[in-house]
Amino acid sequence: MSASTRPSLGSVALNAAAGLSLLYILLPLIFVTWLAFFRQEIPSFPPEGYSLKWFAAAANNQPFINGFLLSLQVGVAATLLGLLVGVPASLALVRHRIVLGPLFNTLLLMPLVMPGIVLGTAIYVFQIETEIATGLPVMGSQGGLIAAHTLVVIPWVVRLVTASLVGFDRTIEEAAQNLGAGPFTTFRRVTLPSIRPGIVAAGLFGFVTSFGNLEMSLFLVGPGRTTLPIAILQYLEWKIDPTVAAASLIQIVLIAVAMIITDRYVKLSRVV
Amino acid sequence: MARLSIEHLRKTYGDLTVVDDVTIDIADGEFLVLLGPSGCGKTTTLRMVAGFIAPSAGAITIGERSVTALPPWKRNCGLVFQSYALFPHMTVAENVAFGLEMRKVSPADRIPRVAEALRLVQLAGFDERYPRQLSGGQQQRVALARALAMEPDVLLLDEPLSNLDAKLRQEVRVEIRDLQRKLGLTTIMVTHDQEEALTMADRLVVMEKGKVRQIGSQRELYEKPADRFVAGFIGRSAFLDGEITAPGRFRTRGGVEIGCAAATGTGAATLALRPERIAVGGEAQGLHNHFQARVEHASYLGAILDIDVSLSGHDRMLLQIPNKAGVAEPKPGETITIGWAEDAGLVYPREA
Ligand SMILES: Nc1ncnc2c1ncn2[C@@H]1O[C@H](COP(=O)(O)OP(=O)(O)OP(=O)(O)O)[C@@H](O)[C@H]1O
Ligand SMILES: [Mg+2]
Numbered sequence: 001m002s003a004s005t006r007p008s009l010g011s012v013a014l015n016a017a018a019g020l021s022l023l024y025i026l027l028p029l030i031f032v033t034w035l036a037f038f039r040q041e042i043p044s045f046p047p048e049g050y051s052l053k054w055f056a057a058a059a060n061n062q063p064f065i066n067g068f069l070l071s072l073q074v075g076v077a078a079t080l081l082g083l084l085v086g087v088p089a090s091l092a093l094v095r096h097r098i099v100l101g102p103l104f105n106t107l108l109l110m111p112l113v114m115p116g117i118v119l120g121t122a123i124y125v126f127q128i129e130t131e132i133a134t135g136l137p138v139m140g141s142q143g144g145l146i147a148a149h150t151l152v153v154i155p156w157v158v159r160l161v162t163a164s165l166v167g168f169d170r171t172i173e174e175a176a177q178n179l180g181a182g183p184f185t186t187f188r189r190v191t192l193p194s195i196r197p198g199i200v201a202a203g204l205f206g207f208v209t210s211f212g213n214l215e216m217s218l219f220l221v222g223p224g225r226t227t228l229p230i231a232i233l234q235y236l237e238w239k240i241d242p243t244v245a246a247a248s249l250i251q252i253v254l255i256a257v258a259m260i261i262t263d264r265y266v267k268l269s270r271v272v
Numbered sequence: 273m274a275r276l277s278i279e280h281l282r283k284t285y286g287d288l289t290v291v292d293d294v295t296i297d298i299a300d301g302e303f304l305v306l307l308g309p310s311g312c313g314k315t316t317t318l319r320m321v322a323g324f325i326a327p328s329a330g331a332i333t334i335g336e337r338s339v340t341a342l343p344p345w346k347r348n349c350g351l352v353f354q355s356y357a358l359f360p361h362m363t364v365a366e367n368v369a370f371g372l373e374m375r376k377v378s379p380a381d382r383i384p385r386v387a388e389a390l391r392l393v394q395l396a397g398f399d400e401r402y403p404r405q406l407s408g409g410q411q412q413r414v415a416l417a418r419a420l421a422m423e424p425d426v427l428l429l430d431e432p433l434s435n436l437d438a439k440l441r442q443e444v445r446v447e448i449r450d451l452q453r454k455l456g457l458t459t460i461m462v463t464h465d466q467e468e469a470l471t472m473a474d475r476l477v478v479m480e481k482g483k484v485r486q487i488g489s490q491r492e493l494y495e496k497p498a499d500r501f502v503a504g505f506i507g508r509s510a511f512l513d514g515e516i517t518a519p520g521r522f523r524t525r526g527g528v529e530i531g532c533a534a535a536t537g538t539g540a541a542t543l544a545l546r547p548e549r550i551a552v553g554g555e556a557q558g559l560h561n562h563f564q565a566r567v568e569h570a571s572y573l574g575a576i577l578d579i580d581v582s583l584s585g586h587d588r589m590l591l592q593i594p595n596k597a598g599v600a601e602p603k604p605g606e607t608i609t610i611g612w613a614e615d616a617g618l619v620y621p622r623e624a
Contacts, residue, residue, distance in 0.1 A: 174324055175357035177344040179422060180374030189370075193361045 029252065036245040043242060054246035064247055067231030074142070074227065075210040078149035082206050085150070086157025087199065093158070094165040105158070112155035116215025123148045124219040140222025148220050152213060153206030160205070164198030197266040204262050208255055274335030274425040275300045276321070276458055281330035283316055283482075291316050292482035294330070298426075301456040303449070305469040308479035309505070314462040317479075318428050321460065322351045334425045345374070350419030351428045354435070356411045358403040364390070364414050365399035371422030389421035390414075392451055409440045416448065420455070427452070429461040433468060445472060466506065478502050494546075500620040503544040510550065510589035512543040513622065522619060526584030531560050533615045540622035547592035549616040552608055562611030567602045577601050581610065 039049040058064055086108070092098060093105055111119060131138045138144045172194070176186040192199075214229040221230055228251070232244055276298040283291040291313040298304045306314045319325045321332055323344035331340045339347045350371075359367050368386045377385070390396050393413035403411055412432060419427060432448070433441045449472050452459050463469050469476055470490050478485045478493065478501075485505075486498040497503035504511070514524035516538050522530045524543075532543060556562045565581035568588065572595075579591045579602060591610065595601075602608055 169355070169357070171353050171355055171357040172359055174344070175351070175353060175359070175418075176370070177324075178322060178347075178349065178351045179371035179418065180345050180348075181370075182343075182345050185374070190359060 032245050032248050032252070035242050036249045038242050038245075041241045043240065054242040055250070057241075057243045058247040058250060061231075061235070061243065061247070063226065063231040063234065064228065067226050067228035070142075070225060071211050071228040074146050074149050075207045077146045078153050078210045079203050079207045081146065081150040082153025082157050083199065083203060086154045086202065087161055089154075090158050090161035090165055094162050105162070108158045109155045111151045112159075116213065119148075119151070120216035120219035123151075123216065127220070140220070140225065142225065145217065145220050145225075145227075148216060149210040149213065152209050152216065153202075156206040156209060157199075157202040160198040160202040161195060164195040168194055200262055200266045204258060208258075211251075211255075274458060276426050276460070277331075277333045278317070278321065279331045279333070281317065281320060281332065282328045283313070283320060283325060284328045290482050291320070291327075294479075294482075294484050296477055296484065296487065298458055298460065300458055303452055303459045303461070303472060303474045305473035305476045306460055306462045306479060307466065307469040307476055307505075308464065308485075310464060312479045313482040314464075314479060315430055318351070318430050318460060318462050321426070322349050322428055323347045348422070348425045349428055350422060350424030350426070352412075352415045352419050352430065352432045354431045356403075356415040356435075358411055358414055358418070360403055362402075363399060364395065364401050364403070364406070367403070367414055368418045368421045371418060375422065385421055389417040392420060393417045393447070408435050409444060412436065412444060413447075416451075420451070420457075425458070427457045427459040429459065431462055431464070433463070434465075441468070448472070470506075476506075478505060480505075497544070497618065500542050500544060503618065503620070508547055508590070508592065509544040510547060510591065512545075512583075512587055512589055513540075514543065514587075515540050516619065520614075522617075524583065524587045526586030528563065528583050528587055530617070531614045532617045532619060534617055534619045536619075537621070541619050542622055543617045543619050545589070545612060545617045547590070550591055550610055550612050552591065552593050552610050554609075556609045556611030559611035560614040562609055564607050565610050567604050567606045567608060569604055570601050572601060581608070 034047075035043055036054055037050045037052070038047045039051040039053075040047065089104075089108060093101055098104065127138045127144050130136070168191070173186050173190055176190045177183075181189060212229060213227070214233065217227050217230060218233075221227060226234065228247075232247060236244055278294060278296045278298075281291055281294040282289065294313075294317055296304070306317065308314055316325060320327045323339070323342060323346075327340065331338060333339065334347070334349070359370065362370070365386050368389050369382045372382045372385055386399070387396065390398065393416050395410060395413055395417065398406070398410065398414075403414065406414065412435070416432070429448070433444055436444060445468060448461075451457075461472065473490065475487060475489055476493055477487045480501050486493060486502045488496075493502060493506045497506060497509075500511070503509045512522075512524050512528075512530075514522055514528075514530075516535045517523050517529075520531060520533060520535055522532045522535045522541065522543050524530065530543065535541070535543075550556075551559060563583050565583050567579060567581055569580040571578040575595055576592045577595050579593065580588060581591060582588045
């Protein structure tokens with residue numbers, strides 16, 4: 001009897017465990033999705049009926065629209081800045097013997113593990129002090145928000161790009177130079193294509209992290225300038241109808257689409 | 273195509289000298305093989321020529337151009353890497369076209385030159401494949417085509433065949449040599465495979481510990497090795513340590529007296545004999561030097577027999593005799609007669 005016709009106890013147990021974990025991860029998602037289609041205003045089980053009206057409500061909610069646009073702008077800007085800082089930093093860390101290199105590496109990864117509240121408080125204080133010292137309107141500005149979000153993008157870039165650089169065979173760069181390519185052309189034509197999966201994945205995860213960031217942003221948004229997660233939080237303070245579920249579902253779908261599209265070009269499971 | 277001259281090239285890392293005063297002149301169209309044990313500085317020398325390692329001293333000239341201070345991308349040396357180093361994200365055709373692109377050859381003009389390079393290495397029709405879709409031997413030939421397509425002044429090959437199996441190695445060896453002759457390419461190839469070196473080279477350079485020990489043709493290296501190292505490295509030699517007692521007289525450590533035309537000067541020395549110059553049994557009787565030797569160990573190697581003998585308590589040497597039909601191999605403990613002519617040996621002063 002081969003294993004395929006009679007699965008062993010071990011593989012059954014493994015599959016069951018994997019299935020349970022997956023269910024556990026997906027459960028909130030499933031509930032949010034379900035809830036978004038409820039007809040009644042106050043969520044209760046079983047649902048009284050189904051409707052699409054909450055999607056219309058979410059799409060027409062001005063704070064949500066403004067929040068979405070701001071989150072999008074901040075996310076894109078922070079991702080680009082994060083790549084601009086993170087890619088050269090990764091190159092330097094992997095390729096050159098830098099004094100205190102491991103320390104810098106840890107520092108660059110730090111925003112990922114630091115609690116958002118702590119990070120938010122720290123940046124808040126820093127921005128106030130900067131404003132006092134320089135007189136520039138830093139506090140609550142979009143620039144200040146982008147700068148802070150760049151901070152949470154950088155760890156993704158450094159982590160994923162250093163990982164792809166470590167496995168990179170440098171003799172192909174030498175081959176390019178031997179064939180007549182200068183350092184810049186070599187980087188553009190040979191190095192960059194080889195680490196592109198890491199960069200794309202870093203951009204995607206950095207963007208998603210920035211887009212969904214709540215705790216840190218809470219400290220940094222200015223009057224009339226809220227990101228989508230904050231707009232959702234504020235809405236929840238006085239209403240708990242399924243509009244929020246619908247807005248979240250739209251977000252989830254957008255992110256999923258972005259991931260699927262990315263995955264077509266870069267196998268994310270291979271990089272992350 | 274051009275002449276390549278390497279003068280007093282040196283590379284040191286701190287106190288460590290890995291290439292020491294290397295001077296080699298390579299004629300236009302010559303195939304030179306750099307041979308030596310692992311770690312002797314072959315790759316370092318080649319990489320200095322290609323521009324990837326800055327020499328600590330010395331000069332490199334290609335044709336009339338001094339390239340010592342030029343970066344790799346301005347040297348026009350085609351280097352074939354041991355690991356091939358093909359661009360994984362480019363097709364075979366794109367790989368081969370890369371050098372032409374860097375030389376600003378127009379896309380239309382690239383096409384026939386890429387096709388020609390691929391035809392030369394017998395890979396016509398593989399244009400659209402990616403390197404991962406090729407076998408090791410095919411990848412090797414793409415690497416060669418890529419280097420050839422840019423029409424380099426010199427071709428540098430760093431152990432290009434070491435990743436191939438024995439049969440493929442034989443084939444590619446011939447292919448490379450034919451191509452090199454046809455194109456008249458000035459070439460340096462690095463290898464530590466002696467057979468490969470002997471079959472391919474116009475001239476060989478034997479290096480050891482960063483130094484050039486000898487430069488010459490196969491025959492020169494085999495018949496007139498410049499020192500004991502070369503005598504042991506190129507082909508095999510039986511060595512006897514001892515001293516020169518008078519011109520033409522050599523006495524081994526164990527006191528065996530040997531007549532040897534090459535023994536000049538005085539002092540501690542080593543006598544080197546090529547195995548095929550040593551006769552065994554009846555043939556040995558008539559020779560100037562003949563001795564009774566005790567067989568210590570015999571190995572059966574098919575076409576030849578390796579026999580370890582002692583001439584005296586202090587003198588051991590290795591013989592190789594052809595495995596003739598009907599002749600039983602000597603057994604350990606047996607005594608056999610061995611001998612060689614007076615002009616057979618070479619004598620080297622003993623190295624400290
Ligand atoms: N960056 C370096 N720093 C210090 N020593 C080095 C460095 N690069 C090479 N070496 C030393 O230089 C010597 C020559 O190295 P090289 O790679 O030229 O040897 P090789 O003749 O090509 O050997 P192989 O046949 O094993 O490839 C070696 O002993 C090596 O350890
Ligand atoms: Mg080497």
